[in-house]
Amino acid sequence: MLKLRRFLSPYKKQLIIGPLCKLFEAVLELFAPLVMAEIINNGILKQNTDYVLKMGAVLVLLGVVGLSSALVCQYMASYTSQGAGTKIRSALFKHIGTLSHRELDELGAPALITRMTSDINAVQANIAMTMRLLLRAPFLIIGALVMACFIDLKISLIFFAAAVIIGVILYLVMTKSLPFYKKIQAALDRISLLSRENLSGNRVIRAFSKQKQQENNFEKQTEQLAKTSVRVGRLSALLNPATYVVAYSAVVLILYFGGKQVNSGVLLSGDIVALTSYMTQILLAMIVLADLVVLLSRGSASASRINDVFETEPSVKELNHTEVTSAENAPKVEFKNVSFSYGEGDRELENISFKIEKNTVVGIIGTTGSGKSTLLSLINRYYDTRSGEVLVDGVNVREYPFAQLRSNIGEVPQKSVLFSGTIRSNMLWQNPDATDDEIWRALEKAHAAEFVKSPDREVSQGGLNFSGGQRQRLCIARALVGAPKLIMLDDSFSALDFATEKAVRKNILDAEDCTVIIVTQRCSTIMNADKILVLEDGRLEGEGTHKELLENCPAYREICLSQLSSEEAGI
């Protein structure tokens, strides 16, 4: 929680005024029993009706002033918590934007989404709660102690003892139960994981008739959760009775020692009334405090989760923020002795070198896990190489600002993702200044215009109102808007039938002044490319045209012959 305090700094004024008002209200509330004692001591015992009425009016006044200062505090609390929540939300959203693929993989999208939503909401609620309620309780306790001191110093010792004992009990129960709450959270996570699995895999589960096994697994988890809840319940059930015993034992002591003081004429019976009511006030405040501490400990777990994200540094950093000028006659893309691995383990790419000249079409083909997509992600600098250099237009990708590098590459990712909005809003992702004409031309090239009909057509979340093949064509169109100089297609025709694929591919290749890289598993897709790179197990097995490779690259030959007949392959 403390680590997020920087987001509270703009609200210093509110953070001071709010609790001060709360303090004021608590003080006023403490005055009420005192006034009541005065009514008894001076009014009733001295038979003074006027005094009773006058003090009665003071009681009402205390209430009104208390209400208004409470309202001020509530407003300050709402303003501060909502404001800080808003600031955290913005900052976290921006921070997530700076993370590179490695961190995104590690943290995982579902976790990040939870941080952005429910965790921030919990922290926000915590701030409000702290300002509104948490401070009130200690104020009341301290105030009641001070008041007790004023009435009788000796008897106030009972108060101190009771307050300390109750505090210790609270602390013990809290610390003992905290590990249980962590366990409960873990069990809940597991339950939601199992539910999700059961839904996403329901076809497989039914196909294997495994419902019973899934249910048994699930029941094990819920049983464990129930057991843990009951165990922690046994502990937290102690809280109320224990504090109650302490508080009322203190009341008995007050009666005994108070009686002595009354007997010796130091105190009046009205004072004893006030003292006992202060004791009940302490009891109530302590109970509120206990409830709140449970809530706050949940919130502080959220805060530390949020903080973890803030402390995650992007592994790929923008080293240069000013645009760079490219070398004139350099190849479009060049790999110089590039090696790469995701973790510490096996090399994903091993010492790869090649050049892709401007305005050429290059195909990349290879087995699963051979590193085709990885290779593309190095061009966009989603990851940094372990060794070697990747150059685009003759400049090392590390020297580019991210925006300059990436917005000049039209990428069609493997997974066809669209965003809710309209066709137009999606098409503007590559180039925010594109005109409707440009958009329409791109849609036509990708054979998407025929089903889109209008750029105002709505797109639902994930683009689910379009079929898989349509989504893929829209993703292709999105990359074409703004006529990028480099287009990278990562298995981007997989959901298209051959006829459509051929037509779309032709349109892309026809573009002027454009380099195209196609990652594919279909030989026929890249047969006519200017150059084909064959990857196997992270190594470059072959480089050349279809004809050359058929002659001198056995791996390529095997792939081709598995898909095409000899005459189709041109042998």
Added chain:
Amino acid sequence: MRTVKNLLRYTRRYRLILILSLLCAAVSVGFSLYIPVLVGEAIDYMVGKGAVDFGEIGRVAVIILALIALIAVFQWLMNYCVNVVCARTVRDLRDDVFKKLNTLSLKDIDSNAHGDIISRITNDVEAIGDGLSQVITKLFSGMITIVGTLLFMLAINAYIALIVVVLTPMSVLVAAIIGKMCARSFRGQQQLQGEISSYVEEIVGNQKVVKAFAYEERSAKEFEVYNKKLFKVGLKAQFAGALANPSTRFVNNMVYAVTGIIGALSVLTAFMGQLTIGGLACFLTYANQYTKPFNEVTGVLTQIQTALAAGDRVFDTLHAESEPDESGKRRYDKAEGGLEFRDVCFSYTPDKELIKNFSLKVKSGEQVAIVGPTGCGKTTLINLIMRFYEVDSGEILLDGIPAKDINRDVLRQNFGMVLQDSWLFSGTIMDNLRYGNPAASDEEIIAAAKMSYAHSFIRKMPDGYNTKLSENADNLSAGQKQLLCIARAMVLDPPVLILDEATSSIDTLTEIRVQKAFKKLMKGRTSFIVAHRLSTIKESDIILVMNDGNIVEQGTHKELLSRKGYYYNLYNSQFADS
């Protein structure tokens, strides 16, 4: 109300514990209400200097101490019982919803957002548990407190008691008015929260695409718009919500003041009945305690409402229509594998006809390939064979027996299936492979993995076959996941195979190996292959060409080519000059 009734049915199993906890609550609340009387009595024995009756005070103190002990014990017992009831009810509800999911038709599962159903199992059930414990502890002990304090106050001074009774509900009224006032801003906040959540889900969930288009700054700007709106609405809602507590407290303070003044006057002037000072002291304590439950009830009312709303959602799921029970239907061990479609008609929605009068006879051991562009209805056919969806008319027969007469589970066990989106569960690779056949030995599983060319990459994983897969098996590539699914199907050793785009994300080289393995596996088995690549299906016994949900052509590769129809065009388009 229906939800309350349903919930009561769940708590009924624990009614003994529940009754015990209510008894404990009654005892502890009753006793704790009596304590102020005793305290007041003790104070009354302190008349003034030299006039304190310590004997009597001591006697009262002993009674108080004894009561405290009793109260503490009963309070603990009550809390514990409530906890047990809630924890068990929550567990039962979760188990039942989960079980229910497995009996719902695929149609219902496909048409609901999974996130929504999961949130029912987790958040909604949690809210019910919280609400339940609030109702039992706060609401019930609150009611006892109200009745108890009222009786005590009436016993001390009926007139002043009546004043308290009349004044206190004012706080409830104030709370209700404030509640109505903030309902609208709460709704507004809820809606914006929803909008912001789905925006975050989209952008953060697809952060990699965002990076590809250097969209980070633009999305931050868009997010800022939502965030600013949420600040405004949220501030309003929060403040409105925060009004209730001080306002009701204010009303209570007023009640305290009025009671104090009238009480003092009645001590003085016997106005509205005579009171002692000690009597006044405990009367004031009661007045305070009497108002507290009203406060607490207004405080937990929102929680109870949330719980009821959650209950509605949970019971909607629990009461949704299940697939009919088929435990009495025919079961037999292993089918031969002959399949027949007889005049099958099917559509997902009544207004859009999909499959119409489809008939086909597949002999045991034959290979059927289904081809056509995406969305042409290939998966639909699989849905019908597996009885994930039921046919509208006509019938499908397995070995001459109508599929609908065979127990659903038995039927499905005869099909080995590798689906378009390969599904693996979190657990070790070994567990996943053994999924369909728990009796399989490690050796059999490794043999199957070798056959499907999964062995080599599994061996390279950090813990080999014992490597744990994360949720969604993110630590594997799409191709590797599919290889595992193929191996899993091999372990199952079924008479009929269904391969739905099974090899689409495996590169051709691996695929050749898989094809070889499949050929071995397919011997003697009927197989259905939904495929994109025509190369994989040239040797099929029957090719079904689908378009727009209809079977446009059927025959062997050669027959279809010589017919020069749809298939001919489809096939040739891949080789024309690119």
